[in-house]
Amino acid sequence: MTRYNHKVVEAKWQKAWAQSQVFKTPTRSDKPKYYILEMFPYPSGRIHMGHVRNYTIGDALTRFYRARGYNVLHPMGWDAFGMPAENAAMETGAHPADWTYDNIASMREQLKQVGLAIDWDREFATCSPEYYGKEQALFLDFLDHGLVYRRDSWVNWDPVDHTVLANEQVIDGKGWRSGAPVERRKLTQWFLKISDFAEDLLVSLDDLDRWPDKVRTMQANWIGRSQGLSLRFAFDGRDGEVEVYTTRPDTIFGASFIALSPDHPLTTELAAGDAKLAAFVEECRRTGTSEEAIERAEKRGYATGLSVRHPFVAGQTLPVYVANFVLMDYGTGAIFGCPAHDQRDLDFARKYDLPVRPVVVPSDADPATYAVGAEAYTGPGRLANSAFLDGMTVEDAKAEVIDRVEAADQGRRTVNYRLRDWGISRQRYWGTPIPIIHCPDCGVVPVPKADLPVTLPNDVSFDEPGNPLDRHPTWKHVRCPNCSGEAERETDTMDTFVDSSWYFLRFCAPDADAPIDRAAAGYWLPVDQYIGGVEHAILHLLYARFFMRALEVCGHVDGKEPFAGLFTQGMVNHLTYRDSDGGWVFPHLVRKRDDGNLIRSDTGASVAEGRVEKMSKSKKNVVDPDDIIEQYGADTARWFMLSDSPPERDLLWSEAGIEGAWRFVQRVWRLVAEAEDLAEPGSAPDPADHPLRRATHKAIEGVTGDLSALHLNRSVARIYEFANAISAASDAPGSVRREALETLVRLCAPMMPHLTEELWRQLGYRTLLAETDWPVADPALVREDTVTIALQVNGKLKDTIEVDKTLDKAALEAAALANGKLSRAIADKTVRRVIVVPGKIVNVVVG
Ligand code: ANZ
Ligand code: ZN
Secondary structure: OOOOOHHHHHHHHHHHHHHHOOOOOOOOOOOOEEEEEEOOOOOOOOOOHHHHHHHHHHHHHHHHHHHOOOEEEOOOOEOOOOHHHHHHHHHHOOOHHHHHHHHHHHHHHHHHHHOOOOOHHHOOEOOOHHHHHHHHHHHHHHHHOOOEEEEEEEEEEEOOOOEEEOHHHEEOOEEOOOOOEOEEEEEEEEEEOHHHHHHHHHHHHHHOOEOOHHHHHHHHHHHOEEEEEEEEEEEOOOOOEEEEEEOOHHHHHHOOEEEEOOOOHHHHHHHOOOHHHHHHHHHHOOOOOOHHHHHHOOOOEEEEEEEEEOOOOOOOEEEEEEEOOOOOOOOOOEEEEOHHHOHHHHHHHHHHOOOOOOOEEOOOOOOOOOOOOOOOOOOOOEEOOOHHHOOOEHHHHHHHHHHHHHHOOOEEEEEEEOOOOEEOEEOOOOOOEOOEEEEOOOEEEEOOHHHOOOOOOOOOOOOOOOOHHHHOOOOOEEEOOOOOOEEEEOOOEEOHHHHOOOHHHHOOOOOOOOOOOHHHHHHHOOEOEEEEEHHHOOHHHHHHHHHHHHHHHOOOOOOOOOEOEEEEEOOEEEEEEEEOOOOEOOHHHEEEOOOOOEEEOOOOOEEEEEEEEEOOHHHOOOOOHHHHHHHHOHHHHHHHHHHOOOOOOOEEOOHHHHHHHHHHHHHHHHHHHOOOOOOOOOOOOOOOOOHHHHHHHHHHHHHHHHHHOOOHHHHHHHHHHHHHHHHHOOOOOHHHHHHHHHHHHHHHOOOOHHHHHHHHHHOOOOOOHHHOOOOOOOHHHHOOOEEEEEEEEOOEEEEEEEEEOOOOHHHHHHHHHOOHHHHHHHOOOOEEEEEEEOOOEEEEEEO
């Protein structure tokens, strides 16, 4: 028999599947629906192993659910807008559209070689006007429903490149390209009102029971609901009040200062008459806008000279500072600082020599001597130095202070969310144009829906910094739809996270006139199994959940949750290698010499093995999927991807692992293709209770359960075991071996679709395995015929034995007493009683 030739076989079946359109999904069918989706790829240029892992997991499930009689939707598309295309334009001069569509074309070909069961008829790229035009229509619906608004907001500004930077483009406070210190600038920007749904997005997490707990926790933390107090402090020696937000009203007696945000209206007012303060504010604005950047910056402040009166201590006043760590868009933009119990406040107090007064004392400390050193105390304890609060727990003291403040009408209980409204304005070309026109007379005018899509102009240049849409000679100049006067288009485009917030809805009816075909979406949604990287655990998933809610408000969908099941797969890791200069070396260049030392195969220079790390171009520890598919075939790559570790864990790519998978492909090939004297297809296995039949049906039951539970590596392990059982039973009758081999082929099909399709044909079938039902285990053959019995002496476990399930009490007792460990444990003691619970235990009571 010949060796399995993956090149011929894989191409052959990919073509057969495409020609027979097996993976084309009807929008409706009598079968139950199952929507499987992997997070769609960004067309960066090449498929990497992370993609292969992601799509292989989804594909195995797709094939499994299809075989089990579901109408499965498994589509593919491209998250095609974004900065890399503009960067490429700047570096190489390629137009972003050309760059993107070229990448899509080559990545599509690569994906097709993996043999994915995808309905390619539904494919789209978010950068196509057909898609982004519909997105613009949704934006206008959001606008109609009060879910979009415009306001001034701070952005990161690169003073050299004259461009707005995303937070991730600010590295250590500097622009990623120019290296210039980033400044903050105020721009009028578009926002989506995700905050309207903060509470619902939070409480509904409880219902997402097929999501990983860690992802739900991350989302909950991101939404960041906090319950606290808004409290007004009256100025001392001047009219007016300053309102602060605190989640720790219990610490009010430890307050030693008030701090305002540099962007607080009062700060602005004071700075108008205080040049030093104005300079300080300017300086604060040179830090990036991200919370992280602000958190990392050294805590600094400016004493305004103002002070406020303490609400509970007559005669005590607190100085008012402007501080760089207070954000304007959280709470009220002002705080009271309690250095003993908040680290930022403590750092600040040490710097400006403010009192540090502990008011919460840990239970094991003495309130009379308790002091705080370099670290603020944030744990539980009893109140001290706090008048009417003394002795209370933190929780009781919070409630007491809130009650008193409310009674005195100095503030009120409030709930705050860390979740901010979603700023979607980007000053870039390669994104969805925001469908708005600015008219000098009418103001902000939405583009009429009949004029959609607002398409991007093609003739743009990237030779200067800034937004090409803004400096385009004609694009932005339009007539106002309202008064026909001269007006200008909005030149901001949307954050690409908008594109990925509803693509799963568009897949349900990608050619529909409406952005979302409500009936089709109603049929397919929610996505039953969503699969992707944990790096999207917060933003993408939260935005998609928000979009569903907003779309429901606008009447586009019914239901609020887009993804019923979520699976976050681990990364693909690989060893790293370095040469003697410390430079990274590609793994395929590394060879082991006979003496065991590693060398570069091209230069012979010695190489050292480094750590295992996530495959990345920068460390050169990447393995190109094309090379692997060329050398070993897609089935081998798929099998290895699924076999090595649980799919939620990181996978260690290794040469040995891929070789092992390749050997197994060959082995399955030989087992089936070289089988002799098999019975005819369809013959009844005889004898009906042959041990190989039991192994066969147990394999069906096990693999079915494993795949249903996403335990893909376990199903692989079970198939190895089953293959061993088949090899060991070469003397079984031809009818029994046929059943076993057919089952092996069917169970392997989700993971190795090409090999198994070919073997199915070899087994005498003319129909496609991709259209064949999943095998069903015969309950009579999977029933366990033995049970494990615990042997105890006076209730203490001594040993266990496997016995026939049908043993009666007397036989069970006899079998137990014949056990060596049990009889040694009894030794010469007197047996008072033997308690036998069939199927469970034999307990010997001795005295
Ligand atoms: C007094 C206090 C004492 C505070 C103490 C903490 C500890 P979370 O839990 O995240 O909601 N804060 C309030 N508004 C702020 C703003 N705009 N910028 C920076 N910090 C702000 O945080 C709430 C706490 O963060 C509030 O409670 C406030 O400091 C601070 F021992 O008030 B706290
Ligand atoms: Zn007008």
